[in-house]
Amino acid sequence: MSRFLGIVWLLAGALLLGAGSHAEAQSNVVLLSTTTSTQDSGLLDVLVPMFEKQSGLSVKTISVGTGQALALAARGEADVTLAHAPGLEKKYVEDGKMSNRRLVMYNDFVLIGPTDDPAQIKGLPKAVDALKRIAESQSRFVSRGDRSGTHVLEQGLWKQAGLEPRGAWYIESGQGMGQTLGIANDRRAYTLTDRGTYLAFQKRVDLPILVEKDRLLLNIYSVMEVNPANGPRVNVAGGKAFAEFMLAPETQAVIKAFGVDKYGQPLFVPVAGKKDEDL
C-alpha cells in the first residue's frame, strides 16, 4: 500500500527541507516596512545589500503603501520604517508607536496631465490652485486611493483647496504608482506622481509635467524606529542599526548619486541631519 505514499512523503520531505533552508534565524533579521516607491525606483536594491554587508544582519523588505508600512510597524510587525508621509508619521510618533523620526532624503511630486490641458493648469506655481481648476472643469484625475504617501499628500492638497473630490471625473485606482500612471495615460487624465517613478515611466507615459516646484510638492522620506512596546519580538537593535545606516555619510553619498547613470539626474536629494522646517 505504501509505496506510492512513501514516495510522496519522501518528495515532500525533501522539498520542505530545501524550502526550509532558505529560512534564517530571525534574530539576525531586520524587518523593514517601506513604501513601494523606494523599491520600484531600485534604490533599496542598492542600499540593502550594502547594509547587510556592513552589519552582518539580513533585511526583509516589505514594500507596501506608506499607510500599511506604518500600520504594520505600529503593531510591532516591523523593526524599522522608511516612509514618506510626514503628517501621518508625526501622528504615529506622537502616539508613541514610532520614535526617533529622522529625515533621510527627498525628491518631489509633479502634477502631470494631457498635453491639451483642459483645466488650464500648465505653469501654475501653486498645486492647490491647479487642483481647484481640475475640479471646476471636472477634468479626469486619477488618484492612488490607497493611503500611500502619494495619496496622503494628494488628500492634503485637496483639503487645502477646500474641496472634497467626488464624481465620475475622480478616478481612484487603488494601485501602485506605476499602474496609476498607466491608467492616467490611458484615460488622458491628470495625476500626481513622484518624479522618480515618472522618470522611470517616461517612455511609456506621454503626459507632460504641468505643475512642479511648489513647496507643498516636496516628497520627504524619513526613517523611524519601532517602539518595542508595540509587540513582542521587535528587533530594536537591528531597526536602530538600519536607521543609523540610512543617515551615515557613505549611504547619503550613494543616495545622492543614485539614478544619475540611468536618468541623467539624481532621483533623491540626501538630507540627513536636517529638519522638516529646513526644506
Added chain:
Amino acid sequence: MGLFGQGVLEALRLLVTGDPEVWQITWLSIQVSATATLLSLLVGIPVGALLALSRFPGRAFVVSLVNTGMGLPPVVVGLFVTILLWRNGALGFLELLYTPTAMVTGQLVIAAPIVTGLTLAAVQQVPEAFRLQLLGLGASRPQMIWVLLKEARLPMLAAVMAGFGGVISEVGASMMLGGNIKGSTRVLTTATVLETGKGNFDVAIALSVILLLITFLVNWALSVIQQRRRG
C-alpha cells in the same frame, strides 16, 4: 515588433543566458508549489477517500464545505494566514512570516480542498458494486480503500494538476505571506507584479511566459502518464 514579442524574446534570453536571479525565482516557485501540492495530496487523498466512502449525519454539509474550499480566494487565505503568522498572531512564535515555509502553508490551504474535492469525486465514481465485491472477497476496509484509490488514480492525476495549477499561478497569498523579498521569497507571480509596477513590461511578460511554460510542462508530463495508463 510588439511588446508581447519582445517579452517572449526576453524570456528566451533570460533562460538561455541562465540569468541567476530568474533561475532562482523560477526554482523557488517550483519548490514552493510542488511542496504545497504534495502536502495537499497527503491531506486531501485520505480525507477525500474517507468522505467518499462514509455516511454520517451532516455529510452533505461537509462536502459542500469542501466544494466551497475548492474556490477559496488566495488573497483571503493569504490575509488569514498572515494574521495567524504575525509576531502578535496565534502562531507568531514560529517566526514563519515572510519565509518560503509561510508560502507553502498558504498554498497548502488553497490546494488541499481542491485535491480533497476531486478525490472525493474520483472515488465516488467507482461503482458501488465493485466496492461490495471487494468486501465480499474478504478485503479488509483499508485494503478496499487502497484498491479503490488505485482504481481512481487516473482521475486523481487531474486533482494533482488542478492543485498544482492553482497554487503556482496564485499571487495573493504568496505576496502577503512571502512579502516578495528579493532572493528569499520572490516567485514568478510576485516578480511579475513587481516588474509590471516598475514599468518593465517586457521582463514581466518574460516571467509570465516562463510561468506558462512550467505549468504546461508539468501538465504535459502528468497528462502523458494519465493517457498512457488509460491506453
